[in-house]
Amino acid sequence: MRGLVTLAGVALTGLALTGCGGTPVSDTPTSPTATPATSAPSSSAPPSATPTLSKAQKQAKAAQAKVLAYLALFDDLYGDPSRSINELYDVSRGKAQEDSANTIRWARNRGYVGKGGLRVTPLSAKAKGPGKWVVTVCTDRRGAQTVDKNGDPVPAASGASEKLKRQMEVEKAKDNGRLYVITDKVVATSC
Amino acid sequence: MLMVVRLGLAVVLGAIGVPGLLAGPAQADPVSCTPQAASQGLCTITVTDPGDGSGGGSEGDGTGTSGSESGTGGGGGCRLDGVPVPCGNGTGGVWSNSRQCYLTAVSDYPADGPVWGGHTTGGVYACFLNGSPDMVWLPDGAAGGPPPPPNPADLAQEAVSSMTLRAVRIGIVPEDTPGKVGLIGLPTWMWVDDPGAHTLGPITRSASAGGFSVSATAKVKKVVWKMGDGTNVVCRGAGTVYRDSFGATESPDCGHTYTRDGRYTVTATTYWQINWEGMGQSGTIPMNLSRSTTITMGEAQVLVQ
Numbered sequence: 191m192r193g194l195v196t197l198a199g200v201a202l203t204g205l206a207l208t209g210c211g212g213t214p215v216s217d218t219p220t221s222p223t224a225t226p227a228t229s230a231p232s233s234s235a236p237p238s239a240t241p242t243l244s245k246a247q248k249q250a251k252a253a254q255a256k257v258l259a260y261l262a263l264f265d266d267l268y269g270d271p272s273r274s275i276n277e278l279y280d281v282s283r284g285k286a287q288e289d290s291a292n293t294i295r296w297a298r299n300r301g302y303v304g305k306g307g308l309r310v311t312p313l314s315a316k317a318k319g320p321g322k323w324v325v326t327v328c329t330d331r332r333g334a335q336t337v338d339k340n341g342d343p344v345p346a347a348s349g350a351s352e353k354l355k356r357q358m359e360v361e362k363a364k365d366n367g368r369l370y371v372i373t374d375k376v377v378a379t380s381c
Numbered sequence: 382m383l384m385v386v387r388l389g390l391a392v393v394l395g396a397i398g399v400p401g402l403l404a405g406p407a408q409a410d411p412v413s414c415t416p417q418a419a420s421q422g423l424c425t426i427t428v429t430d431p432g433d434g435s436g437g438g439s440e441g442d443g444t445g446t447s448g449s450e451s452g453t454g455g456g457g458g459c460r461l462d463g464v465p466v467p468c469g470n471g472t473g474g475v476w477s478n479s480r481q482c483y484l485t486a487v488s489d490y491p492a493d494g495p496v497w498g499g500h501t502t503g504g505v506y507a508c509f510l511n512g513s514p515d516m517v518w519l520p521d522g523a524a525g526g527p528p529p530p531p532n533p534a535d536l537a538q539e540a541v542s543s544m545t546l547r548a549v550r551i552g553i554v555p556e557d558t559p560g561k562v563g564l565i566g567l568p569t570w571m572w573v574d575d576p577g578a579h580t581l582g583p584i585t586r587s588a589s590a591g592g593f594s595v596s597a598t599a600k601v602k603k604v605v606w607k608m609g610d611g612t613n614v615v616c617r618g619a620g621t622v623y624r625d626s627f628g629a630t631e632s633p634d635c636g637h638t639y640t641r642d643g644r645y646t647v648t649a650t651t652y653w654q655i656n657w658e659g660m661g662q663s664g665t666i667p668m669n670l671s672r673s674t675t676i677t678m679g680e681a682q683v684l685v686q
Contacts, residue, residue, distance in 0.1 A: 206392065238512070271512065274513065276516050278384075283499065287498070289415040289416065290415075290417050291508075291517070292415065292416040292480060293415045293421075294417075295508070295510070295515065296418070298511065299461070299510050300462075303630075308420060316433055329420045331422050332420075332585040336423065346423070347424050347425045348421060350424065351419075351426075354420050354426070356420065363498075363499050364498040370498075376420075376428060377428060377430050379426065
């Protein structure tokens with residue numbers, strides 16, 4: 191486990207969370223800091239003064255945690271060809287899973303491997319409907335690099351943004367009650 | 382290359398930097414740019430945000446569709462990064478352009494396995510090219526699913542049909558024209574009057590479908606002449622065309638001698654051996670084609686050839 195996702199400068203409890211039907215408390219990105227890389231984000235880091243979260247806020251927080259786990263897992267699989275792409279099914283379904291699997295497969299077919307990891311800044315988590323949330327994050331690839339089978343860096347596409355604002359939909363599965371990231375899309379090339 | 386990603390109300394235009402990345406399951410087009418790839422800098426997505434700040438809205442379909450698919454991404458058939466690859470891997474795997482791997486149905490995948498993703502229909506497939514396969518779920522008959530491979534025997538039949546094989550035109554002395562009568566006791570000569578690839582072979586044709594191809598070669602093994610008097614004459618070749626200079630000699634390779642007068646229906650049947658192979662299989666197709674004519678044999682006082 192490379193622990194590729196760096197949760198930048200924010201604890202989950204400090205995120206902009208909102209319950210069903212509410213508006214986000216904040217949609218302002220937290221400024222990235224030089225926070226050392228961590229493993230998959232955890233919600234266990236206790237702030238000095240733990241606020242009391244409503245049920246809706248807790249659910250949104252769980253959805254956000256799922257997104258971060260999903261991004262961390264992607265980085266792990268992208269960087270370690272020996273691991274099974276099937277692991278994506280633990281955290282994602284639908285198009286998010288499919289696109290992730292296709293991208294990793296695409297890279298593996300060419301001998302590409304990811305080094306380092308994305309720096310992820312959670313921006314917001316909003317309830318979208320029953321059992322569904324929309325989580326927005328900012329990803330920063332400045333700490334990540336794709337290398338080819340010779341270990342040489344694969345140049346980034348011309349004009350590729352270093353930061354992308356990505357929005358993911360998290361859904362509570364009816365068949366097992368677990369949360370899954372089901373869609374993942376880029377909504378802005380800066381954040 | 383350009384890509385358009387529908388994103389709720391937002392319009393997202395993308396300049397693809399990496400061919401071969403994939404779109405949604407309904408997209409046969411293998412050229413797209415996923416958010417995951419874009420985040421790694423492997424391709425470029427330019428977003429035009431209407432600025433409503435919501436970003437959420439309708440999820441749309443989030444599916445990338447390619448605009449101009451040029452260069453290595455173009456072309457039909459089975460392709461990996463635009464380079465043609467076999468559509469079958471010889472072990473039942475079928476190439477998926479959208480997945481960039483060979484798909485093989487996994488019939489014994491557990492019903493409660495995670496790959497089902499809550500689906501109760503469709504099927505689970507192993508997706509592999511190099512290394513260990515991963516598993517994917519595909520809906521029944523979905524556009525994103527692997528097309529069923531053609532039946533190679535059907536393709537072989539198609540190849541055979543394209544050969545336009547036909548029965549031989551009969552060459553025979555005595556001739557089968559009114560007034561011509563053969564003499565009892567003198568040899569009858571038979572030959573194929575129109576020898577060629579379509580009547581005797583060999584002839585090879587191929588048929589393709591869905592990126593698969595089968596090749597078939599047809600050749601006549603023998604020509605069996607039913608002489609109408611209960612005799613079957615088997616000739617291995619086309620026979621020899623009779624010339625007047627041959628007189629009353631016997632055909633060197635395909636002849637018969639009638640012993641009774643009468644009208645005889647002579648039937649020439651070509652027996653074909655058709656071998657086909659493709660898609661990791663092979664087989665043979667039996668075929669025979671016949672044509673008949675009628676000759677008259679008479680006593681010595683009758684005019685002969």
